Amino acid sequence: MQSQRGAALIAAPRVHLTASEWRQLRTAAPFVLPWVIGFFAFTLYPIIYSLYLSFQSYSGFGDAVPVGFANYKHMFTDPLFFKSLYNTAYYTLLAVPIGLVVAIVLAMLMNQNVREVAIYRAAFYLPSILPLFALTFIFIVLLNPGFGLVNFFLGLFHVPTINWLGDPSWTKVSVVILAQLGAGGPALIFLASLRAVPTELYESARLEGAGPLRRFWHITVPLITPVILYDLLYGTILGLQIFTPAYILVGGTSGGAAYTAGPDNSLLFYVFYLYKNAFQYSDMGYASAMAWVLFLISIVLALLIMRWSQYWVHYEGA
Amino acid sequence: MTLLPRSSIKALMLGILVITACSTGTSNQAGPPLAGCKSGTSLVTFWTSHTPPDSDSLKRIVDAYNSQSSVGCVKMVQVPGSETDIAKLTTAVRSGTGPDVYMLDRFTVAERAAAGVLEDLSQFGASSLSSNYLDFAWAEANFKGKPYALPFDTDTRALYYRKDLLQAAGVDISALDPAKGPPTIDTIRTMANKVNKKDSSGKYTQIGFVPWFEQGWHYTWGFVYGGSFFDKSACKVTPTDPKIVQAFTDMFTNWSKALGVSQVQTFLSTYAPPNLPAQQNAFLLGKVAFMVSGDWVLGNIATYTPNLQYGVTYIPVPNQGDQPATWAGGWSMVIPKGAKQSKAGFDFMKYIAGEPGQRQYTKDSQHTPTIKALDQDASLFAGGHAFFQKQLSAAHSRPPLPVGAFYWDQLSTAQDAAVRNTTAPATALAAAASATNAKLQQYCPLP
Numbered sequence: 001m002q003s004q005r006g007a008a009l010i011a012a013p014r015v016h017l018t019a020s021e022w023r024q025l026r027t028a029a030p031f032v033l034p035w036v037i038g039f040f041a042f043t044l045y046p047i048i049y050s051l052y053l054s055f056q057s058y059s060g061f062g063d064a065v066p067v068g069f070a071n072y073k074h075m076f077t078d079p080l081f082f083k084s085l086y087n088t089a090y091y092t093l094l095a096v097p098i099g100l101v102v103a104i105v106l107a108m109l110m111n112q113n114v115r116e117v118a119i120y121r122a123a124f125y126l127p128s129i130l131p132l133f134a135l136t137f138i139f140i141v142l143l144n145p146g147f148g149l150v151n152f153f154l155g156l157f158h159v160p161t162i163n164w165l166g167d168p169s170w171t172k173v174s175v176v177i178l179a180q181l182g183a184g185g186p187a188l189i190f191l192a193s194l195r196a197v198p199t200e201l202y203e204s205a206r207l208e209g210a211g212p213l214r215r216f217w218h219i220t221v222p223l224i225t226p227v228i229l230y231d232l233l234y235g236t237i238l239g240l241q242i243f244t245p246a247y248i249l250v251g252g253t254s255g256g257a258a259y260t261a262g263p264d265n266s267l268l269f270y271v272f273y274l275y276k277n278a279f280q281y282s283d284m285g286y287a288s289a290m291a292w293v294l295f296l297i298s299i300v301l302a303l304l305i306m307r308w309s310q311y312w313v314h315y316e317g318a
Numbered sequence: 319m320t321l322l323p324r325s326s327i328k329a330l331m332l333g334i335l336v337i338t339a340c341s342t343g344t345s346n347q348a349g350p351p352l353a354g355c356k357s358g359t360s361l362v363t364f365w366t367s368h369t370p371p372d373s374d375s376l377k378r379i380v381d382a383y384n385s386q387s388s389v390g391c392v393k394m395v396q397v398p399g400s401e402t403d404i405a406k407l408t409t410a411v412r413s414g415t416g417p418d419v420y421m422l423d424r425f426t427v428a429e430r431a432a433a434g435v436l437e438d439l440s441q442f443g444a445s446s447l448s449s450n451y452l453d454f455a456w457a458e459a460n461f462k463g464k465p466y467a468l469p470f471d472t473d474t475r476a477l478y479y480r481k482d483l484l485q486a487a488g489v490d491i492s493a494l495d496p497a498k499g500p501p502t503i504d505t506i507r508t509m510a511n512k513v514n515k516k517d518s519s520g521k522y523t524q525i526g527f528v529p530w531f532e533q534g535w536h537y538t539w540g541f542v543y544g545g546s547f548f549d550k551s552a553c554k555v556t557p558t559d560p561k562i563v564q565a566f567t568d569m570f571t572n573w574s575k576a577l578g579v580s581q582v583q584t585f586l587s588t589y590a591p592p593n594l595p596a597q598q599n600a601f602l603l604g605k606v607a608f609m610v611s612g613d614w615v616l617g618n619i620a621t622y623t624p625n626l627q628y629g630v631t632y633i634p635v636p637n638q639g640d641q642p643a644t645w646a647g648g649w650s651m652v653i654p655k656g657a658k659q660s661k662a663g664f665d666f667m668k669y670i671a672g673e674p675g676q677r678q679y680t681k682d683s684q685h686t687p688t689i690k691a692l693d694q695d696a697s698l699f700a701g702g703h704a705f706f707q708k709q710l711s712a713a714h715s716r717p718p719l720p721v722g723a724f725y726w727d728q729l730s731t732a733q734d735a736a737v738r739n740t741t742a743p744a745t746a747l748a749a750a751a752s753a754t755n756a757k758l759q760q761y762c763p764l765p
């Protein structure tokens with residue numbers, strides 16, 4: 001009955017509701033309305049408004065002056081725009097694959113058949129619920145080249161001193177490492193998908209003489225590919241929007257005098273530069289244009305990943 | 319099926335309404351808006367991005383104002399932000415929830431006024447106060463001939479030196495007596511190099527002088543070398559002035575190369591990472607023997623390391639006999655657009671940026687006042703403070719441009735490139751000039 005009506009809804013151009021269904025809708029509408037209003041006022045309207053602003057010269061106050069495509073053209077001559085694009089691409093290319101591997105490994109650790117597994121799960125997940133803000137402040141101390149625990153530990157293996165936050169070739173790596181402390185979230189999703197893999201498959205593979213590595217590559221990985229795809233898409237979109245750690249690492253929150261966004265502007269990520277243009281240089285038009293370019297880049301990347309996924313994502317029963 | 323009968327829902331809604339009405343009703347009762355204020359005053363919200371110890375002094379001034387004012391009752395709120403980052407302010411003002419008074423870096427007043435963030439203060443009669451303030455400070459508070467701010471504190475920069483560290487290294491510090499005029503850069507370099515220390519792994523544990531540490535900015539050394547950062551008649555920034563290029567070459571590129579580019583960066587990342595609290599300053603901890611910084615450090619030393627053996631002299635100059643140079647910055651009080659209590663807000667501004675407020679702030683924080691009358695009051699400038707105050711009359715100040723924050727960041731990028739020896743100063747500064755001038759063009763000609 002339910003599915004028949006569902007099919008009819010899709011097929012029929014007009015929706016016919018009975019009197020009691022109308023009543024139900026009337027009762028439900030006020031409960032949904034806050035979200036709908038919120039979506040229109042705080043999501044859809046700003047998106048459309050920012051498209052309009054991207055063709056204006058606007059400080060955020062007073063009158064906006066139409067400038068046509070000038071904001072978009074300016075990007076091509078702005079070295080910091082390309083620098084921020086490069087920094088963001090560098091970070092995303094590094095952080096997404098590493099994040100994927102870390103999350104899967106964490107999920108497998110959380111999936112061990114031992115008595116204390118609940119403690120492990122809590123311990124591995126714990127850093128993910130700490131506010132990124134607090135985590136970053138702690139991270140600065142851990143990465144101190146002179147007193148930091150990270151260099152102390154590496155020093156035990158005779159690794160030379162690394163200036164994590166002062167050397168432009170290490171700053172982005174530092175942010176990638178920091179991002180791994182949030183791997184608990186994706187790991188939980190991987191854990192759920194690992195537990196959904198039918199145990200019969202492992203048993204029959206074992207009977208056929210497959211070792212743990214072979215079982216992982218030929219059973220586990222194919223069956224969790226839908227979640228890998230999800231993580232890849234989600235990670236890429238989040239990676240392109242990286243902002244908070246860089247903002248804190250370069251001292252953006254301190255009352256001290258502003259400096260560059262890390263040595264050689266190496267932490268000037270795309271959204272950080274967008275933020276500077278909007279709120280430090282009062283150039284909302286340019287910032288809006290940058291936001292739209294990032295949006296287009298995100299869409300293109302997402303489509304490419306979706307198309308690529310046809311070759312490796314395995315949908316059970318499809 | 320319903321969980322509650324319809325009548326119960328109605329009763330519940332009515333109850334919530336009554337409770338809400340009662341709770342908002344109480345705030346309309348007569349009485350002071352805040353404890354410590356007089357009855358009948360208007361609540362004024364005041365935002366500052368300052369942190370302790372300076373914000374403690376601001377709070378004292380606010381409390382003193384509240385206890386005697388029959389106009390305003392000020393609530394001070396510490397907000398995130400910095401000299402050039404006013405994201406919190408702009409978003410709040412835009413959404414109609416901004417403060418009534420905001421503490422803004424004075425050299426950005428023109429920039430924020432041009433953007434339309436600030437209220438023109440002539441409507442409150444601010445122009446009549448101009449004669450109370452030092453000329454350069456008042457000029458910074460104006461844009462296109464109209465006042466947009468009341469100047470608050472100012473400051474000058476000088477060279478701090480650690481007597482104990484220098485003497486332990488066998489340095490004769492008599493040449494650092496300010497009575498002998500400014501020392502030369504060569505003199506300081508020779509002294510500083512004797513203090514440099516490395517550990518067994520070759521890492522610096524102590525460096526005599528890092529010229530770009532603390533207040534050794536692009537502007538500082540540019541002014542010391544006699545450079546000019548802005549050509550008003552051409553309406554162009556001029557960071558490619560050969561004197562500025564020379565300053566960058568000597569004080570950033572070559573100095574860094576002599577110490578070892580990556581070693582000195584590692585030293586700074588270790589002992590002067592971002593977000594460091596004032597009490598962990600490398601000079602206070604004895605990691606550097608010289609430091610260019612402002613008069614407010616006197617207050618920090620008195621608070622955190624009262625027994626420090628240190629002295630203060632002029633920032634070193636390139637050649638023997640050169641005139642000493644420094645620059646003055648400082649903050650100001652503004653009324654953002656859309657302030658609901660602008661009249662009471664201005665009343666508070668006249669107090670905090672006037673004699674009572676600036677007197678207290680000078681005593682507490684060792685910043686320098688911009689009120690002419692206070693500038694003459696010798697009792698305010700105890701100990702080393704008098705030295706800073708005397709330099710004020712000849713101090714430079716940053717050009718108050720509508721693209722001041724952008725220019726600062728561009729100069730910082732050039733400075734960073736020079737310090738790390740990646741780009742020749744002339745090339746880096748030329749890039750800063752072209753980017754800034756492209757942005758400045760829309761405001762030309764400047765009044």
